[in-house]
Amino acid sequence: MDINGTLINYYFHCKRQCWLHANRINLENEFELVDIGKAMHEIKFNNKKNSEIKIDNISIDKLTNDYVIEYKKSDADIEAAKWQLLFYLKVLKEKGIDRTGKLIFAEKNKQSKKTIVVKLDKENENELLNIMKNINELIKGDIPEVKLIKGCKKCAFYEYCFL
Amino acid sequence: MKTKYLMSMGTLSRKDNSLDFKNEKGHNYIPITEIREIYLMNEISLNTKLLSFLSQNNIIVHYFDYYGFYRGTFFPKEHYISGKLLLKQINAYENKGILIAKKIVLAISINIYNTLYHYYRHGNNEIYDYLNYLKDDCKNKIEKSKTINNLLAVEGEIWQLFYKNIKYIINQNIDFSRRVKRPPDNPMNAMISFGNSLLYTKTITQIYHTHLNQSISYLHELSKSRFSLSLDLSEAFKPIIVFKTIFDLINNKKINLKEHFNKKVNYCVLNEKGKEIFLINFEKRLDNKFDHKSLKRKISYNSAIKYDGYKLIKFLLEEKDFMFFNDKEKK
Ligand code: SF4
Numbered sequence: 001m002d003i004n005g006t007l008i009n010y011y012f013h014c015k016r017q018c019w020l021h022a023n024r025i026n027l028e029n030e031f032e033l034v035d036i037g038k039a040m041h042e043i044k045f046n047n048k049k050n051s052e053i054k055i056d057n058i059s060i061d062k063l064t065n066d067y068v069i070e071y072k073k074s075d076a077d078i079e080a081a082k083w084q085l086l087f088y089l090k091v092l093k094e095k096g097i098d099r100t101g102k103l104i105f106a107e108k109n110k111q112s113k114k115t116i117v118v119k120l121d122k123e124n125e126n127e128l129l130n131i132m133k134n135i136n137e138l139i140k141g142d143i144p145e146v147k148l149i150k151g152c153k154k155c156a157f158y159e160y161c162f163l
Numbered sequence: 164m165k166t167k168y169l170m171s172m173g174t175l176s177r178k179d180n181s182l183d184f185k186n187e188k189g190h191n192y193i194p195i196t197e198i199r200e201i202y203l204m205n206e207i208s209l210n211t212k213l214l215s216f217l218s219q220n221n222i223i224v225h226y227f228d229y230y231g232f233y234r235g236t237f238f239p240k241e242h243y244i245s246g247k248l249l250l251k252q253i254n255a256y257e258n259k260g261i262l263i264a265k266k267i268v269l270a271i272s273i274n275i276y277n278t279l280y281h282y283y284r285h286g287n288n289e290i291y292d293y294l295n296y297l298k299d300d301c302k303n304k305i306e307k308s309k310t311i312n313n314l315l316a317v318e319g320e321i322w323q324l325f326y327k328n329i330k331y332i333i334n335q336n337i338d339f340s341r342r343v344k345r346p347p348d349n350p351m352n353a354m355i356s357f358g359n360s361l362l363y364t365k366t367i368t369q370i371y372h373t374h375l376n377q378s379i380s381y382l383h384e385l386s387k388s389r390f391s392l393s394l395d396l397s398e399a400f401k402p403i404i405v406f407k408t409i410f411d412l413i414n415n416k417k418i419n420l421k422e423h424f425n426k427k428v429n430y431c432v433l434n435e436k437g438k439e440i441f442l443i444n445f446e447k448r449l450d451n452k453f454d455h456k457s458l459k460r461k462i463s464y465n466s467a468i469k470y471d472g473y474k475l476i477k478f479l480l481e482e483k484d485f486m487f488f489n490d491k492e493k494k
Contacts, residue, residue, distance in 0.1 A: 023245065023247050024244070024245045024246075024247070024374075025245055025247075025248065025374055025476070025480070026243065027243075027373070027374075027473070028372050143480060143481055158458075159458060159466075159470055159473060160473045160476070160477065162457055162458055162459075163457060163458065163470055163473055163474055163477070163485075
């Protein structure tokens with residue numbers, strides 16, 4: 001399976017979510033939070049149609065002369081968002097597009113800034129390779145057990161996990 | 164609004180991003196986003212432009228004829244597919260089929276028990292023996308079944324005894340001694356047939372929104388229908404949804420045996436008004452919400468059908484033991 005941004009994000013958020021997504025078990029979100037998220041995305045940031053850019057298996061919210069910009073609903077899981085963005089930077093770099101990453105949160109709870117800048121360097125690029133290797137192993141193995149975390153109640157797998 | 168019933172004759176077509184149902188009274192526009200499934204309950208014309216629009220939006224169409232007999236389902240392209248799960252489903256058919264089938268029959272017996280116990284507590288002592296049978300005898304027989312045929316025989320016995328006991332539950336005098344399906348011969352059989360078909364189609368819709376392949380079943384024969392798995396998964400809900408609706412309609416005199424049926428010498432079906440009354444009450448029951456013990460959330464019976472699908476997926480993927488829907492899930 002090709003690694004994509006969502007998988008990287010899920011890997012940090014919840015290993016089980018990552019496994020389920022990788023094995024193509026995507027379920028409906030009963031509370032339609034996914035839809036709300038999507039709608040928000042569209043209304044708040046993407047007033048222009050088709051501003052999302054797809055390159056190979058990544059889709060980028062916005063690409064400017066200097067930045068790759070990723071919009072997130074909230075800053076609940078910065079670590080996950082950061083690595084997802086670093087992954088995009090790496091894919092782009094391989095195509096000869098060098099950029100800096102910018103994360104923009106619609107709601108900030110955890111930290112004071114609305115924007116975080118991330119740069120791809122030797123160190124985190126190696127770390128990223130490691131992460132991708134780990135993900136590949138994770139999704140080939142058995143499904144990880146349920147572990148209740150903060151994000152469960154909003155997760156599309158919630159009913160599946162806790163039935 | 165997730166389900167739309169079209170009861171009158173007319174034409175259904177696409178108008179921009181809405182559905183347009185045109186009948187005698189004029190145009191009726193229905194926004195597509197509010198719909199998950201459509202029931203055509205009468206002679207309704209449609210075209211392929213509409214079908215592809217429905218398909219794009221993952222909307223399922225079930226159609227019944229004027230008499231209330233299920234005719235078929237228009238099934239959009241599947242939107243959830245998992246090769247891994249499909250393999251597991253097939254594998255389970257060969258190795259664990261009987262185990263899953265036993266769980267279905269057990270769920271039927273538990274849910275009938277819980278449905279009838281309510282009446283026993285309110286003084287219907289005649290059903291005492293049947294309740295006992297469900298608790299002991301029947302449970303043993305299910306456990307001991309070695310083949311699907313054994314199991315089907317037990318299932319047959321459960322329902323047969325259930326039908327015999329119905330007369331102690333209802334307070335109106337309906338001549339109902341045995342289940343006659345094609346065509347139903349009295350109001351009770353007419354309602355059972357209609358209710359079971361509706362529940363079956365509701366299950367098709369719910370299973371569509373999971374990754375399960377509808378043609379692989381465990382209790383019912385594979386070749387029984389394109390949606391055999393929905394036959395399987397609807398069983399547990401029959402007592403709770405179909406029969407509770409019927410008992411309520413009769414005992415609370417919501418349905419009138421003289422007014423709401425079409426009776427001929429060799430058949431009996433619900434008439435237009437009868438179908439409408441049935442549908443309203445059936446939907447109400449499905450939409451009823453209760454506190455779910457482990458989910459710690461309010462869920463409807465309709466969602467509970469889908470969640471039984473989730474449980475099956477979990478069993479196939481993770482070998483997690485499970486039980487199909489029963490009262491223990493309620494808080
Ligand atoms: S519900 Fe919780 S445990 Fe299950 S996949 Fe989602 S985040 Fe992970």
